[in-house]
Amino acid sequence: MAIDQRQADPNRTLELLWDVQAAPTRGPKPALSLRQIVDTGIAIADAEGVAAVSMRRVADELGYTTMSLYRYVPSKTDLLELMVEHASRTADPPAGLTGWREQLRWWANEIVEVYRRRRWALDVPLNAPPMGPNQIRRMEQALRAMDGTGLSGGEMLGILVVLSGYVRGHAQLASTLADVEARTGTPQAAWDQAYGRMLTTFVNPAEHPTLARIVAEEGFEGYAEPDDEWLGDDFAFGLDLVLDGIARYIERRVSPE
Amino acid sequence: MAIDQRQADPNRTLELLWDVQAAPTRGPKPALSLRQIVDTGIAIADAEGVAAVSMRRVADELGYTTMSLYRYVPSKTDLLELMVEHASRTADPPAGLTGWREQLRWWANEIVEVYRRRRWALDVPLNAPPMGPNQIRRMEQALRAMDGTGLSGGEMLGILVVLSGYVRGHAQLASTLADVEARTGTPQAAWDQAYGRMLTTFVNPAEHPTLARIVAEEGFEGYAEPDDEWLGDDFAFGLDLVLDGIARYIERRVSPE
DNA sequence: GGCAAACTGTTTACGTCGTATAGCAAGTAG
DNA sequence: CTACTTGCTATACGACGTAAACAGTTTGCC
Numbered sequence: 001m002a003i004d005q006r007q008a009d010p011n012r013t014l015e016l017l018w019d020v021q022a023a024p025t026r027g028p029k030p031a032l033s034l035r036q037i038v039d040t041g042i043a044i045a046d047a048e049g050v051a052a053v054s055m056r057r058v059a060d061e062l063g064y065t066t067m068s069l070y071r072y073v074p075s076k077t078d079l080l081e082l083m084v085e086h087a088s089r090t091a092d093p094p095a096g097l098t099g100w101r102e103q104l105r106w107w108a109n110e111i112v113e114v115y116r117r118r119r120w121a122l123d124v125p126l127n128a129p130p131m132g133p134n135q136i137r138r139m140e141q142a143l144r145a146m147d148g149t150g151l152s153g154g155e156m157l158g159i160l161v162v163l164s165g166y167v168r169g170h171a172q173l174a175s176t177l178a179d180v181e182a183r184t185g186t187p188q189a190a191w192d193q194a195y196g197r198m199l200t201t202f203v204n205p206a207e208h209p210t211l212a213r214i215v216a217e218e219g220f221e222g223y224a225e226p227d228d229e230w231l232g233d234d235f236a237f238g239l240d241l242v243l244d245g246i247a248r249y250i251e252r253r254v255s256p257e
Numbered sequence: 258m259a260i261d262q263r264q265a266d267p268n269r270t271l272e273l274l275w276d277v278q279a280a281p282t283r284g285p286k287p288a289l290s291l292r293q294i295v296d297t298g299i300a301i302a303d304a305e306g307v308a309a310v311s312m313r314r315v316a317d318e319l320g321y322t323t324m325s326l327y328r329y330v331p332s333k334t335d336l337l338e339l340m341v342e343h344a345s346r347t348a349d350p351p352a353g354l355t356g357w358r359e360q361l362r363w364w365a366n367e368i369v370e371v372y373r374r375r376r377w378a379l380d381v382p383l384n385a386p387p388m389g390p391n392q393i394r395r396m397e398q399a400l401r402a403m404d405g406t407g408l409s410g411g412e413m414l415g416i417l418v419v420l421s422g423y424v425r426g427h428a429q430l431a432s433t434l435a436d437v438e439a440r441t442g443t444p445q446a447a448w449d450q451a452y453g454r455m456l457t458t459f460v461n462p463a464e465h466p467t468l469a470r471i472v473a474e475e476g477f478e479g480y481a482e483p484d485d486e487w488l489g490d491d492f493a494f495g496l497d498l499v500l501d502g503i504a505r506y507i508e509r510r511v512s513p514e
Numbered sequence: 515g516g517c518a519a520a521c522t523g524t525t526t527a528c529g530t531c532g533t534a535t536a537g538c539a540a541g542t543a544g
Numbered sequence: 545c546t547a548c549t550t551g552c553t554a555t556a557c558g559a560c561g562t563a564a565a566c567a568g569t570t571t572g573c574c
Contacts, residue, residue: 008441010451018459027521028569054560067562068523076561123382126433127440128448129480131455136465143467153471161430161488162495166419169426173418176383183384184265191385194267198388202275208393210400214410223386231418238419241502248501284550285540311531324533325552333532 008128012074017085017132032062034072034082041083042118049182050080050120077127084121085132088114090141100250101243103145108167108239111138115171116230119179122172150254159246166242170235178229192222265385269331274342274389289321291329291339298340299375306439307337307377334384341378342389345371347398357507358500360402365424365496368395372428373487376436379429407511416503423499427492435486449479 015021016034024030040061044053055076059066073079090110097103115122130136139160146156181188199220205212214220225231272278273291281287297318301310312333316323330336347367354360372379387393396417403413438445456477462469471477482488 008443010441010443010447011454014451014455014458018455024521024571026519026569026571028523030522032522055562056560065524067525067564070562071522125380125440126429128437129434129452131452133459136455136460136468140465140468143471147467153475156467156471158491158494159498161427161491162423162498165426165430165495166423166499167426168429169422169424170418172383172425173422177386180385183382184267186265186267190267194271195386195388197268198271198275198393201271202390203393208397210404210413211393211397214400214413218410234415234418237415238422241416241419241506242423242499243502244505245498245500245502248505249498281542281550283540283542283548285552287551289551312533313531322553324535324554327533328551 008078009074010128013078013081013128014131016073016078016082030071032064032068032072035086036062037069037072037079038082038086041079042087045083045087045120046118050123053080053083055079080124081127082132084124085134087118088121089134090114090138093141093145100146100149101247104142104163104243104246105239107138107142107145108163111167112171112174112230112235115168115175119171119175122168122175149250151250155249155253159249163242166238170231170238174229174231174235177223177231188224192224195223196221265334266331267385270335270338270385271388273330273335273339287328289319289325289329293319294326294329294336295339295343298336299344302340302344302377303375307380310337310340312336337381338384339389341381342391344375345378346391347371347395350398350402357403357406358504361399361420361500361503362496364395364399364402365420368424369428369431369487369492372425372432376428376432379425379432406507408507412506412510416506420499423495427488427495431486431488431492434480434488445481449481452480453478 019034021034037058040058041053044057044061055069056066058079059069069079073082088111090107093103093106093110097106130139142160142163143156146159149156151159176183180186180191184191199215203212203215225233228234276291294315297315298310301314301318312326313323315336316326326336330339345368347364350360350363350367354363387396399417399420400413403416406413408416433440437443437448441448456472460469460472482490485491
């Protein structure tokens with residue numbers, strides 16, 4: 001589970017995330033900065049995926065040697081965490097969104113979009129509670145969307161947890177399907193065919209009566225949705241379900257019978 | 258992104274997942290089996306986390322040398338995938354569940370429970386579409402729960418995607434928080450304190466008006482929920498929201514106005 | 515102004531990892 | 545019986561994260 005077996009220092013993590021380290025008063029002037037290192041890591045991940053990000057690689061790209069990075073970041077794990085934090089900033093909500101529902105829809109769509117652009121972030125294990133500036137910013141955006149619904153702070157935080165879970169879970173599934181070629185080195189069509197073969201060979205009416213019926217009725221031959229590789233329709237559908245559920249909760253909460 | 262840079266073979270993956278390899282007709286009798294290798298990997302992961310699973314380690318545990326494993330499994334990536342597949346079998350639904358809602362609730366809870374017991378599975382990247390027997394079994398369970406609601410196959414599959422996303426996303430957040438000590442080597446109390454420090458130091462009414470108000474009103478000093486480390490209350494709350502949304506969809510679908 | 519302390523970057527090294535490949539032995543098809 | 549297939553071992557390689565020592569740079573303090 002833990003990738004880094006040494007002890008992380010939560011205070012150091014906070015300093016790094018919020019960029020509040022005291023500047024040194026002695027010694028040579030640093031030629032690098034933490035931000036440069038993180039940005040370089042992000043650039044490599046954007047171009048080649050997170051597996052291409054090694055300390056050597058980042059150092060090479062910056063024109064320094066590997067161990068110099070450790071002057072700025074305690075470990076690779078910390079670097080990955082900082083990369084995810086910096087790479088996942090959400091935009092400001094557009095003006096004109098009316099009501100909690102539109103705002104939360106925008107918020108969820110924005111985050112899924114961030115993940116779609118930076119899907120490598122989904123492969124970085126989450127090791128510690130989300131407490132970086134962009135993560136807190138996101139929290140605030142969602143909470144602000146619900147401000148005025150009459151819900152308590154605890155209830156709003158609960159809804160935030162639900163939406164966050166749904167958004168991230170969906171993004172992961174979407175990435176798995178959309179990026180299968182990059183992940184496995186095999187064409188997506190081959191996976192689609194294999195899925196179809198699985199359906200015809202292994203799905204049977206005895207063990208899978210409902211699925212077998214659906215497959216037969218709807219003529220599924222694979223899983224791919226060529227015009228919707230990031231499962232946007234599924235996401236929108238699911239988001240509406242969740243928002244409907246929230247609507248119902250709010251109704252019941254502010255107008256109990 | 259891709260961990261294994263060679264080409265995966267979807268047909269081979271299917272064979273391995275469904276255990277339908279032709280038995281060899283020549284050569285020495287194998288002393289090992291794929292199932293033994295997978296089970297050993299699972300045992301190591303259960304005891305020490307997935308990072309402890311290396312080909313060497315698995316081979317050592319079995320009393321063989323590392324390279325012999327490659328007679329049975331093409332790569333470590335395949336081994337991890339097989340481990341996740343075998344480790345995440347859901348139970349049979351209990352008798353007496355009435356209605357789609359109770360069945361889907363049970364289903365969702367069962368999967369979260371599987372993740373709670375085998376939380377290392379959340380750290381294994383998903384590289385290919387879910388098509389193993391236990392994954393298909395889960396699909397069938399959810400679809401069967403909705404059979405008879407009047408929804409189309411496509412709609413039911415859509416709901417399956419939503420629930421899957423939510424369940425997995427939530428499990429990941431829960432694991433992040435519950436396992437912070439194991440993941441970082443630092444006591445959870447230290448992270449809780451750091452979170453509290455973050456709230457007091459960096460959350461401010463100018464940039465985070467809603468969050469700052471909530472924190473002030475409700476006296477949050479950290480994030481931990483000591484009696485609910487796996488966020489079961491949040492999960493149940495969110496699941497109800499989603500189920501409410503599904504209920505509404507079903508109503509509208511089978512009784513449109 | 516000089517010295518000590520703190521800091522930056524480099525070099526070297528280590529242990530661990532996944533996996534390629536060659537070699538030998540076991541067992542079967544023809 | 546021979547050739548082929550298959551199972552396992554041994555050896556090796558490249559890659560990785562990171563520890564620790566070293567040399568040079570810069571500042572605080574006396």
